[in-house]
Amino acid sequence: MANEQEDLIHLDQLNKNFGERRILNDISLNLGRGEIVGLIGPSGAGKSTMIKVMLGMEKASSGQALVLGKQMPDRHILGELGYMAQADALYDRLTARENLHFFAVMKGIPASEIIYQIDHVAQVVDLSQSLDQRVKNFSGGMKRRLSLAIALLGRPKLLILDEPTVGIDPALRRQIWHELSRLRDKGRGILVTTHVMDEAELTDRVALLLHGQIIAFDPPKKLEADYQVSTIEDVFLKAEQQEENEI
Numbered sequence: 404m405a406n407e408q409e410d411l412i413h414l415d416q417l418n419k420n421f422g423e424r425r426i427l428n429d430i431s432l433n434l435g436r437g438e439i440v441g442l443i444g445p446s447g448a449g450k451s452t453m454i455k456v457m458l459g460m461e462k463a464s465s466g467q468a469l470v471l472g473k474q475m476p477d478r479h480i481l482g483e484l485g486y487m488a489q490a491d492a493l494y495d496r497l498t499a500r501e502n503l504h505f506f507a508v509m510k511g512i513p514a515s516e517i518i519y520q521i522d523h524v525a526q527v528v529d530l531s532q533s534l535d536q537r538v539k540n541f542s543g544g545m546k547r548r549l550s551l552a553i554a555l556l557g558r559p560k561l562l563i564l565d566e567p568t569v570g571i572d573p574a575l576r577r578q579i580w581h582e583l584s585r586l587r588d589k590g591r592g593i594l595v596t597t598h599v600m601d602e603a604e605l606t607d608r609v610a611l612l613l614h615g616q617i618i619a620f621d622p623p624k625k626l627e628a629d630y631q632v633s634t635i636e637d638v639f640l641k642a643e644q645q646e647e648n649e650i
């Protein structure tokens with residue numbers, strides 16, 4: 404299924420060491436158009452490191468990482484990519500609207516579209532009423548929502564979202580997943596890391612990352628059938644247990 408030319412993300416036998424420690428071990432993963440892939444794993448499994456290597460923020464020790472067919476960092480494709488990091492990178496002294504405007508310009512969105520796009524992404528994350536407040540007065544959840552809105556600017560072909568719904572209440576979380584599904588149906592690709600197992604059920608395929616290795620990568624229903632359980636949370640617990648028994 405993996406196709407280097409067509410995949411939006413194509414990782415092949417990727418390894419990453421920090422000093423003597425191997426953090427990512429022989430990672431192969433692909434993500435195509437019109438697909439949401441969930442990356443789940445316990446804290447420290449290597450999810451953020453995987454994303455950083457994909458984006459060229461960390462250098463792979465060996466193997467290949469292609470995003471939109473290119474090795475990152477590549478400024479030519481930055482406009483086609485929406486990235487939301489685990490830590491919010493926002494300008495506290497500016498308002499939400501000013502932040503969105505700044506990032507819209509950085510992404511090269513034409514001036515004629517900026518106002519419309521800011522309104523749209525603010526609506527998706529339910530920040531329309533707070534656009535003119537300074538970010539320093541935002542709660543943690545509001546900052547997460549603004550970061551997500553920024554990632555959505557520019558109708559990117561690919562979204563890479565590191566824990567996008569942390570600190571976001573269930574109703575809005577549902578609304579955000581609705582938007583992600585809509586974008587998927589329009590042919591975009593989305594990679595999302597999450598600790599929320601219910602969210603993993605909403606993805607098309609789930610990659611289970613444990614100790615820097617992908618131990619399973621399949622649609623949620625197939626994983627549940629393979630592990631003979633009824634939720635992804637149980638798949639995860641069982642996989643972790645099996646792995647520990649083998650060590």
Ligand SMILES: Nc1ncnc2c1ncn2[C@@H]1O[C@H](COP(=O)(O)OP(=O)(O)OP(=O)(O)O)[C@@H](O)[C@H]1O
Pocket residue numbers: 421426444445446447448449450451452453489
């Ligand atoms: N720059 C670095 N130098 C050394 N070790 C690092 C560095 N960055 C991450 N690590 C280590 O790599 C491992 C994986 O970290 P990573 O942040 O990728 O995990 P994660 O799965 O994203 O965890 P979480 O869910 O808590 O965010 C951890 O043991 C971490 O301490």
